[in-house]
Amino acid sequence: xxxxxxVYARPAPPKARRSLRREVWKLAWPVxxxxxxxxxxxxxxxxxxxxxxxxxxxxxGAAWPIYWSAQSLLAxxxxxxxxxxxxxxxxxDEGKTRANSMTxxxxxxxxxxxxxxxxxxxxxxxxxxxxxxxxxVHLSGLFxxxxxxxxxxxxxxxxxxxxxxxxxxxxxxxxxxxxxxLLNILLNWLLIFGKAGCPALGIPGSALATFAAKAVEGAxxxxxxxxxxxxxxLRLGDAARIGRASMARFFRVTVPAMxxxxxxxxxxxxxxxxxxxxxxxxxxxHRIAVSIESLSFMPGFSFGIACSTxxxxxxxxxxxxxxxxxxxxxxxxxxxxxxxxxxxxVAFPRQLARCYIDDxxxxxxxxxxxxxxxLEQPFMGISMSLQGAxxxxxxxKSTVxxxxxxxxxxxxxxxxxxxxxxxxLPGVWVVALVDWSVRSAAYALLYRRGHWKRVAL
Numbered sequence: 321x322x323x324x325x326x327v328y329a330r331p332a333p334p335k336a337r338r339s340l341r342r343e344v345w346k347l348a349w350p351v352x353x354x355x356x357x358x359x360x361x362x363x364x365x366x367x368x369x370x371x372x373x374x375x376x377x378x379x380x381g382a383a384w385p386i387y388w389s390a391q392s393l394l395a396x397x398x399x400x401x402x403x404x405x406x407x408x409x410x411x412x413d414e415g416k417t418r419a420n421s422m423t424x425x426x427x428x429x430x431x432x433x434x435x436x437x438x439x440x441x442x443x444x445x446x447x448x449x450x451x452x453x454x455x456x457v458h459l460s461g462l463f464x465x466x467x468x469x470x471x472x473x474x475x476x477x478x479x480x481x482x483x484x485x486x487x488x489x490x491x492x493x494x495x496x497x498x499x500x501x502l503l504n505i506l507l508n509w510l511l512i513f514g515k516a517g518c519p520a521l522g523i524p525g526s527a528l529a530t531f532a533a534k535a536v537e538g539a540x541x542x543x544x545x546x547x548x549x550x551x552x553x554l555r556l557g558d559a560a561r562i563g564r565a566s567m568a569r570f571f572r573v574t575v576p577a578m579x580x581x582x583x584x585x586x587x588x589x590x591x592x593x594x595x596x597x598x599x600x601x602x603x604x605x606h607r608i609a610v611s612i613e614s615l616s617f618m619p620g621f622s623f624g625i626a627c628s629t630x631x632x633x634x635x636x637x638x639x640x641x642x643x644x645x646x647x648x649x650x651x652x653x654x655x656x657x658x659x660x661x662x663x664x665x666v667a668f669p670r671q672l673a674r675c676y677i678d679d680x681x682x683x684x685x686x687x688x689x690x691x692x693x694x695l696e697q698p699f700m701g702i703s704m705s706l707q708g709a710x711x712x713x714x715x716x717k718s719t720v721x722x723x724x725x726x727x728x729x730x731x732x733x734x735x736x737x738x739x740x741x742x743x744x745l746p747g748v749w750v751v752a753l754v755d756w757s758v759r760s761a762a763y764a765l766l767y768r769r770g771h772w773k774r775v776a777l
């Protein structure tokens with residue numbers, strides 16, 4: 321069965337497909353570039369820190385899962401914001417859109433402050449869960465202690481981005497993110513290596529650069545929302561629109577969306593701890609392979625955002641047929657692009673790995689992981705597109721169930737088994753492949769059932 325028939329059997333007319341494809345691409349390409357800029361930070365961090373030695377790279381491999389888990393909890397607010405704003409925009413209800421936007425901003429700030437305080441306080445304890453090597457724990461703790469303080473600014477940036485995306489403006493967040501991430505790279509170079517008279521701080525320098533960039537991004541996007549002729553045009557007086565109704569709508573969508581990253585990333589923390597137990601070489605190789613593979617996450621995530629916006633707006637306008645066709649075209653484009661990137665991993669695995677490190681043991685592991693990762697790409701494309709559709713419809717409960725199935729029923733027990741069998745890091749990546757294939761099948765089944773079209777917001 322062709323990929324596009326997984327979710328919808330009746331094809332759209334060719335002219336309508338071309339128009340829809342342009343609309344999907346119009347929404348997706350700025351998100352794709354924005355994700356590229358963000359991934360560039362991950363890649364450049366790895367390249368710069370990798371020059372400090374294997375221990376430093378292993379420390380970042382331990383710190384990043386914790387850092388991204390904290391951001392993923394905040395991303396639940398982002399998911400709820402996008403679904404609610406897109407739906408109210410489709411309904412052409414400006415008052416409701418303003419109420420949803422202000423509610424998200426206030427709750428985002430509260431969550432950001434709480435997560436920043438808790439994360440920085442427990443930084444070293446969390447780092448110790450991922451490594452038993454004192455130097456790695458120390459460096460990881462330093463990075464987390466500083467970088468997690470930026471979470472309130474990150475929350476503002478995430479919420480503002482989702483407000484704009486829900487309204488169909490994916491370009492403004494892209495330009496802001498691109499500029500800020502170039503600033504992050506510059507600050508990394510200055511503070512990690514001590515250039516232009518700055519102190520050479522190593523990993524703490526990377527953390528300070530992350531903090532500064534996130535602070536600037538949050539402040540700029542927040543300011544843009546309140547410009548009188550800006551893309552959103554919010555006013556401080558819109559805070560009066562926050563009430564029981566807007567809070568109820570927000571929590572109805574956001575609470576399950578917040579449970580999802582808890583389920584997902586608690587599993588990934590356990591998964592990362594098991595990878596770390598394989599030793600510094602395996603941890604460094606895993607970090608590099610994930611960094612390279614993250615380049616292919618970008619199209620999947622971008623098309624997922626486009627799908628969320630189109631599905632949310634279509635359902636708000638009471639056009640479920642348009643929502644279905646949007647999902648179908650988005651799915652097709654995501655799978656094709658991600659499969660093409662998988663072929664790049666097959667063709668040039670060693671060349672990609674050599675951009676990071678020359679250690680023969682680590683190189684060999686990275687090459688094997690990339691070859692396995694290439695097989696994941698179509699399944700990731702299906703999963704990310706359909707996840708975006710369900711989220712845009714406000715069906716955030718179903719995504720929790722799929723996350724639990726993939727991570728806790730496949731990835732965690734499967735990783736435990738292959739490490740006990742001595743299959744090492746390649747065995748771990750085979751388990752990840754099975755995880756993505758199971759999730760893609762589960763999302764396709766949920767989408768075909770059609771409950772998402774009847775979710776009330």
